[in-house]
Amino acid sequence: MKYFVTGATGFIGHELVNSLLEKGNKVNALVRSVKGFDLSGSENLSVFKGDLSDTEIIEKSMEGCEGVFHLAGYADIWSKNKNTPYEVNVEGTRNILEAALKSKIKKVVFTSSAGTLRPSSLMEMIDETADQPKEFLTDYEQTKFRAEKLCQTYNKNGLDIVIVNPARVYGPGLMGKSNSVTKIIKLYVEGKWRIIPGDGNFIGNYVFIDDVVNGHIKAMESGRKGEKYILGGENVSFSQLMEKIARVSGENHSLIKIPVFPILLFSRISLFLADKLMIKPVITPVWVKRYLQNRILSSKKAEIHLKYKITPLETGIDLTIRWLKNLKN
Numbered sequence: 177m178k179y180f181v182t183g184a185t186g187f188i189g190h191e192l193v194n195s196l197l198e199k200g201n202k203v204n205a206l207v208r209s210v211k212g213f214d215l216s217g218s219e220n221l222s223v224f225k226g227d228l229s230d231t232e233i234i235e236k237s238m239e240g241c242e243g244v245f246h247l248a249g250y251a252d253i254w255s256k257n258k259n260t261p262y263e264v265n266v267e268g269t270r271n272i273l274e275a276a277l278k279s280k281i282k283k284v285v286f287t288s289s290a291g292t293l294r295p296s297s298l299m300e301m302i303d304e305t306a307d308q309p310k311e312f313l314t315d316y317e318q319t320k321f322r323a324e325k326l327c328q329t330y331n332k333n334g335l336d337i338v339i340v341n342p343a344r345v346y347g348p349g350l351m352g353k354s355n356s357v358t359k360i361i362k363l364y365v366e367g368k369w370r371i372i373p374g375d376g377n378f379i380g381n382y383v384f385i386d387d388v389v390n391g392h393i394k395a396m397e398s399g400r401k402g403e404k405y406i407l408g409g410e411n412v413s414f415s416q417l418m419e420k421i422a423r424v425s426g427e428n429h430s431l432i433k434i435p436v437f438p439i440l441l442f443s444r445i446s447l448f449l450a451d452k453l454m455i456k457p458v459i460t461p462v463w464v465k466r467y468l469q470n471r472i473l474s475s476k477k478a479e480i481h482l483k484y485k486i487t488p489l490e491t492g493i494d495l496t497i498r499w500l501k502n503l504k505n
Contacts, residue, residue, distance in 0.1 A: 177201045177202070177242055177243065178201065178202040178203070178204070178240055178241045178242055179196060179201060179202070179203050179204070179241055179242070179243045179244065179245060179396075180203075180204045180205075180206070180237060180238045180241040180243070180244045180245070180281075181193055181196070181203055181204070181205050181206070181244075181245045181247065182205075182206045182228065182244075182245070182246050182247055182248035182272065183246070183247030183248035183249065183287070184203075184205035184206070184207055184223075184247075185207050185208070185209070185350075186247060186248070186350070186352065186354055187345065187349050187350050187352055187354040187355045187385070188247055188287065188342065188345060188354070188385070188388055188389065188392075189245075189247040189248070190349060190350050191349050191385055191386075191389045192245060192247070192389050192392055192393075193205055193221070195389050195390075195393065196393070197218050197220055197221060199393075200220075201220065202220045202221075202222075203220065203221050203222070204222045204224060204237045204238070204239075204240075204241055205221060205222070205223050205224065205237075206224050206226055206227075206228075206233070206234065206237050206248070207223055207224070207225060207226075208225070208226070208227050209225070210223055210225055222237075224236070224237035227248075227268075228248055228264055228267075228268025228269075228271055228272065229263070229267075229268065229271065231271050231274075231275065234271055234272060234275045235275045235278065235279065238275055238276065238279045238281065239279070241279070241281065242281065242282045242283075243281065243282055243283045243284070243285070243396050244272065244276050244281050244283070244284040244285070245284075245285050245287070245392060245396070246269065246272045246273075246284060246285070246286050246287060247287040248264075248268065249264060249265050249268075249287070249316075249320065249323075250263075250264035250265055250316070250319075251316050251353065251354060252316075252353065252456070253314075253456075253457065253459065253460050253463050255315075256454055258315075261315040261316060261318075261319045262315075262319050262322075264319075265316070265319035265320055265322070265323050266319050266322045266323050266326065269286065269323040269326055269327070270326055272284075273326065273327065273330040273335060273337070276330075276335055277330065277333065277334065277335055281335070282336065283336045283337075283338070283396055283399075284327075284335060284336065284337045284338070285337075285338050285339075285340060285392055285395045285396050285399065286323070286324070286327050286337055286338070286339050286340070287340055287342065287392070288320045288321075288323065288324050288339050288340065288341050288404070289316070289317065289320045289341060289342065290341045290342060290343045290344075290381065290406060290408065290471065290473060291312075291314070291316065291317040291320065291466070292309075292312075292317055292320050292321040292324060292341065293306055293309070293341065293406070293471075293473070294306055294307060294308065294309040294310070295309070295469035295470055295471060296379075296470050296471060296472040296473075297470065298379070298470055298472075300472065301411070301472050301473065301474045302471070302472060302473050302474065303406065303473070303474040303476065303477060304341075304403075304404050304405065304406060304477055308321075309321075313462040313463075313465055313466045314462050314463060314466055317466075324339055324404070327339055328402065331401060331402045336401045337401070337402065338395045338396070338399030338400065338401065338402075338403060338404070338405070339403070339404035339405070340391060340392060340395050340399075340404070340405050340406075340407050340478075341404060341405065341406045341407065342383060342388045342391075342407045342408075343380070343381035343382065343383045343406070343407065343408040343409060343471070343473055344357055344380050344381060344382050344383065344471075345357070345383055345384075345385055345388050346358045346361065346382060346383070346384065346385065346492065346493075346496060347384045347385030347386065347492060347495065347496050347499075348385065348495065348496060348499035348500075349385055357382060358496055358500075360421075361421055361425075361493060361496055361497065361500070362500050364418065364421050364422070364425070364427065364429060365421075365425050365427055365497060365500065367427070367429055369429075369431075370429060370430065370431055370432055371431060371432055371433075371434050372414060372415055372418065372431050372432070372433045372434065373414065373434055373436070373439055373464075373467070373468070374414075374433070374434070374435065374436045374439075374468055375415075375433060376413060376414045376415030376418070376433060377413050377414075377415065378413060378414060378467070378468050378469065378470055379411055379412065379413050379470045379471065379472050380411070380412070380413075380414065380417075380467075380470075380471050381408040381409060381410070381411050381471055381472065381473040382409050382410055382412065382417060382489055382492075383407060383408050383409030383410075383486070384409060384486075384487040384489075384491075384492035384495070386487065387407065387409060387484070387485065387486055387487050388407050390484070390485070391405065391407035391478060391482060391484050392407075394478075394482035394483060394484060395482060398481065398482055398483075399481065399482060400481060403477075403481070405475075405477055405478040405481065405482060405484070406473050406474065406475050406477065406478060407475060407478060407484065408473040408474070408475040408486070409475075409486050409487065409489060409492070410486070410488070410489040411471075411472045411473065412489065417489075418431060420489055420490050420493055421493055423490070424490050424493045424494050424497060425493075425497055436464070436468065439459075439464055440461055440464055442458075442459070443457070443458075443459045443460055443461045443463070443464045444461055446458050446459060446460065447460045447461060
């Protein structure tokens with residue numbers, strides 16, 4: 177099979193391309209920069225330089241492909257140009273879907289985010305049938321949700337599109353902004369992570385990178401047209417996550433709980449300076465609030481439809497720590 181992939185230089189995209197190539201597939205990858213793209217030596221990989229606004233390049237790079245994996249998106253917590261998230265995540269997706277329609281692509285897998293689903297209470301588990309969120313805290317969530325709606329429109333226009341919603345992904349791979357959980361694991365093992373934001377009881381869903389990659393491939397193979405699938409892992413509180421990292425690593429570092437107020441105050445100051453000086457902030461208030469929400473997720477639908485499998489969190493942490501140690505050797 178031959179696939180077109182966007183976002184191949186991102187955490188998930190890079191591992192997906194690697195997996196597709198290992199399985200003997202051919203891949204056409206759209207990248208903004210070929211610098212540092214370490215898979216470029218494969219004879220089954222063709223790299224096309226461009227971005228989601230380059231409709232001519234997109235159509236050219238889709239030639240001969242049967243399926244499309246659209247992973248590229250703008251996920252930064254802040255942007256100098258306030259229109260960038262919409263231009264990339266919505267209009268960029270429109271360009272991909274329009275090209276796929278023209279190219280008679282058999283199937284598109286669109287990578288959204290679990291952030292498009294509403295937060296949960298402590299007494300419920302959210303699945304794909306959950307009500308629409310009352311509001312979106314971040315531009316990323318809002319624009320990804322609008323891109324999902326766009327996919328539904330193109331499904332009606334004749335495309336076969338499946339949406340996947342990964343949770344908080346971690347594991348071996350590129351250490352970019354989308355691999356923040358692995359960075360926390362690394363810093364803890366090194367004795368450099370010593371904080372628990374708030375009371376540490378807010379619950380998130382943490383999923384191993386291999387599961388997400390396999391989920392994408394399964395969605396391409398057997399995902400149902402117009403459906404969306406949560407690609408998640410285990411639901412644990414932040415304190416429980418840190419306890420598991422400590423247990424698996426054998427390290428026992430003391431952690432300090434930082435109240436929410438000083439974190440919010442720091443984020444507001446950081447955002448104020450960013451808007452004045454046009455320098456990317458460390459964190460923004462909406463992203464602080466975002467990570468203090470409970471996100472208890474169910475991947476049961478993916479397990480049934482896609483035969484999706486979840487790696488136990490402690491197993492995934494162990495594999496990640498072993499990989500991190502090998503990087504030093």
